[in-house]
Amino acid sequence: MPYQQVTPDQIHVLPLAQRHSKSRITTIAIDPESTPVAAPDIEAAADLAAHKILAARQQGASVILAFGAHLVKNGAGPLLISLMENGWITHLATQGAGGIHDWEFAFQGMSEEDVRQNAATGTFGAWEETGKYINLAVQCGAINGMGYGESLGALIMDEGLHIPQSQQLEKDIQAGLASHDTRLAARLELWQTINKFNLKPGFMSIPHPFKRFSIFGNAYRLRVPVTVHPGIGYDIIYNNPWANGAALGRGAHIDYSIFVKSVLNLSGGVFMSIGSAIMAPQVFEKAVSFANNILLREGKRIGDHYILIDDLQESTWDWSQGEPPKSSPDYYLRFLKSFYRMGGEVKYIAADNRLLLHHLYTRLKQLAK
Numbered sequence: 001m002p003y004q005q006v007t008p009d010q011i012h013v014l015p016l017a018q019r020h021s022k023s024r025i026t027t028i029a030i031d032p033e034s035t036p037v038a039a040p041d042i043e044a045a046a047d048l049a050a051h052k053i054l055a056a057r058q059q060g061a062s063v064i065l066a067f068g069a070h071l072v073k074n075g076a077g078p079l080l081i082s083l084m085e086n087g088w089i090t091h092l093a094t095q096g097a098g099g100i101h102d103w104e105f106a107f108q109g110m111s112e113e114d115v116r117q118n119a120a121t122g123t124f125g126a127w128e129e130t131g132k133y134i135n136l137a138v139q140c141g142a143i144n145g146m147g148y149g150e151s152l153g154a155l156i157m158d159e160g161l162h163i164p165q166s167q168q169l170e171k172d173i174q175a176g177l178a179s180h181d182t183r184l185a186a187r188l189e190l191w192q193t194i195n196k197f198n199l200k201p202g203f204m205s206i207p208h209p210f211k212r213f214s215i216f217g218n219a220y221r222l223r224v225p226v227t228v229h230p231g232i233g234y235d236i237i238y239n240n241p242w243a244n245g246a247a248l249g250r251g252a253h254i255d256y257s258i259f260v261k262s263v264l265n266l267s268g269g270v271f272m273s274i275g276s277a278i279m280a281p282q283v284f285e286k287a288v289s290f291a292n293n294i295l296l297r298e299g300k301r302i303g304d305h306y307i308l309i310d311d312l313q314e315s316t317w318d319w320s321q322g323e324p325p326k327s328s329p330d331y332y333l334r335f336l337k338s339f340y341r342m343g344g345e346v347k348y349i350a351a352d353n354r355l356l357l358h359h360l361y362t363r364l365k366q367l368a369k
Helices: 040-058 069-073 077-085 096-108 115-120 128-142 148-158 166-179 184-196 215-222 245-263 279-298 334-340 353-367
Strands: 063-067 091-094 160-163 202-205 226-228 270-274 306-311 345-350
Touching: 040 063, 040 270, 040 306, 040 345, 040 353, 063 077, 063 279, 069 096, 069 353, 077 215, 077 353, 091 096, 091 245, 091 279, 096 128, 096 148, 096 215, 096 226, 128 148, 128 160, 128 184, 128 245, 148 160, 148 215, 148 226, 148 245, 166 184, 184 245, 215 226, 226 245, 245 279, 270 279, 270 353, 279 334, 306 334, 334 345
Parallel strands: 063 091, 063 270, 091 226, 270 306, 306 345
Antiparallel strands: 160 202
């Protein structure tokens, strides 16, 4: 007999406009064309990475940047957009919170709530529009074979969602039962959502007046994959009547497949982990193994790649000399251990992600002249 559980319908959500948000995107957004603050160590790391990136793009190799949500909350979105617009980034990856903050900035120009205060009042994450529109976007995208990140980017850039007719979905579901349609479950989940919430067919207009700041929206515009690698229960969109773990899991699984596809082309390329202490190393090591599993059958293997890691934790161990013993706290720094196990040339720098990316963009612009 199943254990007792709550359902998403039991939570009471509030309009997002009622929430006090800590950050306003028009205030925190970094101007890529401004001059970054001088920092010799960071400038040296940015210079090396810039040369590696240009060499990678010259030979058509992947340049992948994985980032944590604080990069978005720090206003670094315009830097990533400029890097994409110049063709210097071929793939972006983040966790669920990265997409949530990016969407909230695009939708209302503000994000980041007081976790301590709102958890005590039962309102942390219980915001109607964030959970509603992100969950619905992923479900709508799935029937067209789109992953989590692309679906979210389409919502932002198109400023709305196309809701299919319930009757047409029923016909597609019936046809799919006979044809082994791989999107059958996605169609069924969207059909259930449409009927549960009595959604009208047609275009659902959802304005995003600040979409110019959106990493996801601009990645969609530029056709640069941005993939989301979430954990069930990690993100506020699960505290919502519209939450659908199966749909979000499907979107994330599609995104993992897209991520592996980019890793397949990493030889001679660059992988950057910017403020992602857990997601980036965990997903990257599995993707490298997946990619090598495919490449080895062709007599190839991922190699000659460069890995740049940026976080705030100082490391006392010289990882170039091998791993520390398990008795050392450094052994448990996942963002170092995993990446140093993945071959290639590895560089770690403890630095503010805004400053590093600003110097990286500035140096790339100088070298590309």
